[in-house]
Amino acid sequence: MLTISNLQAAVEGKEILKGIDLQINKGEVHAIMGPNGSGKSTLAAVLAGREDYEITGGSVTFEGEDLLEMAPEERAQAGIFLAFQYPVEIPGVSNTNFLRAAVNEVRKARGLEPMEPKDFLTTIREKAALMEIDQTMMSRSVNEGFSGGEKKRNEIFQMAMLDPKLAVLDETDSGLDIDALKIVATGVNKLRSPERAFVVITHYQRLLDHIVPDFVHVLYKGRIVKSGGKELAHELEAKGYDWIKAEFAEEIAS
Amino acid sequence: MAREEFDILDEVVTSEYKYGFVTDIEQDIIPIGLNEGVVRMISAKKNEPEWMLEWRLKAYRHWLTMREPTWQNVTFPPIDYQAVSYYAAPKQSAKPQSLDEIDPELRATLDKLGISLDEQKRITGVEGTPRIAVDFVMDSVSVATSFKEKLKELGVVFCSISEAIQEHPELVKKYISTVVPTNDNYFAALNSAVFSDGSFCYIPKGVRCPMELSTYFRINAENTGQFERTLLIADEGSYVSYLEGCTAPMRDEHQLHAAVVELIALDGAEIKYSTVQNWYPGDKNGKGGIYNFVTKRGVAHKNAKVSWTQVETGSAITWKYPSVTLKGDNAVGEFYSVAVTNNHQQADTGTKMIHVGKNTKSRIVSKGISAGRSQNSYRGQVRVNKTADNARNFSQCDSLLIGDRCGAHTFPYIEVANTTATVEHEATTSKIGEDIIFYFNQRGIDTEQAVAMIVNGYAKEVMNQLPMEFAVEAQKLLAISLEGSVG
Numbered sequence: 140m141l142t143i144s145n146l147q148a149a150v151e152g153k154e155i156l157k158g159i160d161l162q163i164n165k166g167e168v169h170a171i172m173g174p175n176g177s178g179k180s181t182l183a184a185v186l187a188g189r190e191d192y193e194i195t196g197g198s199v200t201f202e203g204e205d206l207l208e209m210a211p212e213e214r215a216q217a218g219i220f221l222a223f224q225y226p227v228e229i230p231g232v233s234n235t236n237f238l239r240a241a242v243n244e245v246r247k248a249r250g251l252e253p254m255e256p257k258d259f260l261t262t263i264r265e266k267a268a269l270m271e272i273d274q275t276m277m278s279r280s281v282n283e284g285f286s287g288g289e290k291k292r293n294e295i296f297q298m299a300m301l302d303p304k305l306a307v308l309d310e311t312d313s314g315l316d317i318d319a320l321k322i323v324a325t326g327v328n329k330l331r332s333p334e335r336a337f338v339v340i341t342h343y344q345r346l347l348d349h350i351v352p353d354f355v356h357v358l359y360k361g362r363i364v365k366s367g368g369k370e371l372a373h374e375l376e377a378k379g380y381d382w383i384k385a386e387f388a389e390e391i392a393s
Numbered sequence: 394m395a396r397e398e399f400d401i402l403d404e405v406v407t408s409e410y411k412y413g414f415v416t417d418i419e420q421d422i423i424p425i426g427l428n429e430g431v432v433r434m435i436s437a438k439k440n441e442p443e444w445m446l447e448w449r450l451k452a453y454r455h456w457l458t459m460r461e462p463t464w465q466n467v468t469f470p471p472i473d474y475q476a477v478s479y480y481a482a483p484k485q486s487a488k489p490q491s492l493d494e495i496d497p498e499l500r501a502t503l504d505k506l507g508i509s510l511d512e513q514k515r516i517t518g519v520e521g522t523p524r525i526a527v528d529f530v531m532d533s534v535s536v537a538t539s540f541k542e543k544l545k546e547l548g549v550v551f552c553s554i555s556e557a558i559q560e561h562p563e564l565v566k567k568y569i570s571t572v573v574p575t576n577d578n579y580f581a582a583l584n585s586a587v588f589s590d591g592s593f594c595y596i597p598k599g600v601r602c603p604m605e606l607s608t609y610f611r612i613n614a615e616n617t618g619q620f621e622r623t624l625l626i627a628d629e630g631s632y633v634s635y636l637e638g639c640t641a642p643m644r645d646e647h648q649l650h651a652a653v654v655e656l657i658a659l660d661g662a663e664i665k666y667s668t669v670q671n672w673y674p675g676d677k678n679g680k681g682g683i684y685n686f687v688t689k690r691g692v693a694h695k696n697a698k699v700s701w702t703q704v705e706t707g708s709a710i711t712w713k714y715p716s717v718t719l720k721g722d723n724a725v726g727e728f729y730s731v732a733v734t735n736n737h738q739q740a741d742t743g744t745k746m747i748h749v750g751k752n753t754k755s756r757i758v759s760k761g762i763s764a765g766r767s768q769n770s771y772r773g774q775v776r777v778n779k780t781a782d783n784a785r786n787f788s789q790c791d792s793l794l795i796g797d798r799c800g801a802h803t804f805p806y807i808e809v810a811n812t813t814a815t816v817e818h819e820a821t822t823s824k825i826g827e828d829i830i831f832y833f834n835q836r837g838i839d840t841e842q843a844v845a846m847i848v849n850g851y852a853k854e855v856m857n858q859l860p861m862e863f864a865v866e867a868q869k870l871l872a873i874s875l876e877g878s879v880g
Binding site: 244 | 823826827828829831832833834835836837838839840842846847849850851852853
């Protein structure tokens with residue numbers, strides 16, 4: 140589904156990603172872990188098409204298409220969803236209006252008619268129940284006045300509405316207490332399917348207790364330095380990132 | 394800010410101005426220049442009574458002693474008032490008696506502008522929408538007015554001001570220049586001297602006008618100015634909702650539009666006045682466009698209400714402060730405004746609320762949106778006189794910036810001479826940032842649509858004040874005015 144080859148990216152001339160290789164197939168959940176500043180969020184932003192980053196080398200293909208050639212909205216329409224680490228507030232635009240526009244744009248790109256208002260409301264009701272989202276939130280402006288937990292839940296709710304093929308969760312656990320974390324993780328688990336792949340970016344192992352990954356990759360100084368199964372996350376939790384830093388400091392420096 | 398945004402802002406393009414066409418019709422146009430002879434000629438063309446001519450001449454002589462105002466936050470080269478023609482009228486043998494007699498060229502123009510004078514047809518097919526009576530003013534004259542007979546049954550007078558001077562001289566004489574004196578300001582004085590037409594409306598006591606009344610202003614001729622005058626009187630306990638729209642062809646030179654609007658709400662009356670102003674704003678380099686220098690003021694007597702709503706997207710320069718004098722006790726004044734500037738447009742707009750009566754209330758909601766290299770100023774005055782016990786005002790002035798080469802300015806003036814008054818002022822400035830746009834993009838929504846959604850959300854409080862038929866048009870207009878303002 141997604142093939143990342145030797146991907147390099149820089150921001151304001153500073154190289155952040157130094158050659159990432161990653162193959163993600165349908166139905167798989169990949170966790171990407173790493174210490175602060177290792178390039179995790181950069182990877183998420185580059186996949187989503189954020190323009191602050193300059194691609195300096197490598198390639199990314201999504202379902203056979205050159206992803207890097209696509210505009211951010213085209214990537215979204217093709218089925219890539221990014222759950223933001225810091226979702227923005229959009230005053231004056233209600234959740235309902237925002238979602239209707241998003242759902243219909245994605246449908247249009249897939250050659251479908253806009254959703255009938257009645258069906259749209261039914262879908263909203265279903266998905267909101269699934270994500271344990273309060274209906275009254277729908278008439279409020281997007282993320283405005285939401286607590287940190289509500290914002291993250293809203294991201295997962297949007298994901299459920301847009302039905303993506305590949306979902307990238309950028310530190311969705313950051314700033315969440317354990318109860319909020321569980322709700323978010325439960326929501327994500329409900330969306331797991333053989334057709335959908337996930338990239339779960341996190342600093343801590345605790346999210347992966349709830350969203351159990353098929354693969355764990357450790358990102359350090361812009362490279363994936365270690366890959367393994369879910370046990371790798373536990374090993375990291377036990378040994379800390381210093382272990383990685385010590386092991387790879389020399390190699391990276393050279 | 395990211396480099397990319399700079400690159401994208403360089404690509405700022407003007408959207409196509411939809412109404413930039415010219416109607417090819419024979420004109421009755423007088424030579425350029427302004428002197429007493431021209432004032433007399435206009436008055437004679439209109440076959441006006443002596444008192445009207447004297448009124449004009451007085452205004453003209455006063456104008457000669459005045460100077461153009463310079464306090465506004467806009468810049469433009471000096472206007473040569475001798476290079477303008479002060480009267481242009483499409484040639485029609487006489488004002489048509491029925492709508493079937495309208496010149497086909499004019500009909501085509503109306504169709505292009507989407508205006509229906511057809512009394513049988515409901516506006517834009519929405520089932521159950523109320524009908525709208527329209528007065529169409531092209532250049533210097535009113536071309537046609539619809540629904541006149543129907544309104545007459547209720548005693549409502551809705552016609553061009555020229556007709557009103559002929560047919561209802563007592564009303565015109567009693568009320569004209571009582572709200573905006575002929576010597577009020579430079580442009581009002583000029584207007585008084587040379588105004589050629591406009592709309593007149595009188596709602597009798599206790600009548601609730603059953604349909605929206607509207608005037609559509611169109612500048613067509615070259616090298617002319619448009620000076621229209623609107624006088625609207627709502628007698629005791631009556632109600633009227635009035636709409637005003639305007640467009641002009643795309644021309645390389647600037648054209649002057651100096652209008653005067655006077656509203657009189659007598660005891661217990663309510664006037665709701667809505668404007669969607671879409672004069673040609675000039676091209677993306679700031680060439681051409683209308684100078685919109687307008688004086689609008691209403692007076693609210695006891696228990697009366699005057700409410701202004703304006704959506705301003707056009708004009709190269711806008712200079713306009715629809716105001717309310719709250720003269721009677723318990724009078725209410727409202728001002729809701731969305732002013733959009735893009736490219737090189739400049740707007741200095743706002744309101745004045747003058748509290749004279751006791752327990753008077755005013756509310757100001759101003760939303761400025763600036764994009765491109767434009768400058769957008771809000772200028773508002775709230776004055777509470779000594780006599781105005783328990784006056785209340787609430788003002789909210791918000792500015793939204795798109796890109797980083799535009800400017801937003803707020804100039805509030807608050808003068809309170811009565812200690813029982815409550816005056817509140819809130820202001821915010823926000824920017825449509827890259828991160829918000831990216832959030833939309835990541836959900837599959839392109840940038841144009843994102844900006845339209847943000848702007849319409851931002852302006853919602855004002856848009857909600859517009860009559861429904863207008864609100865949809867105004868929303869589209871906002872989106873079009875800002876097309877290409879963000880990459």
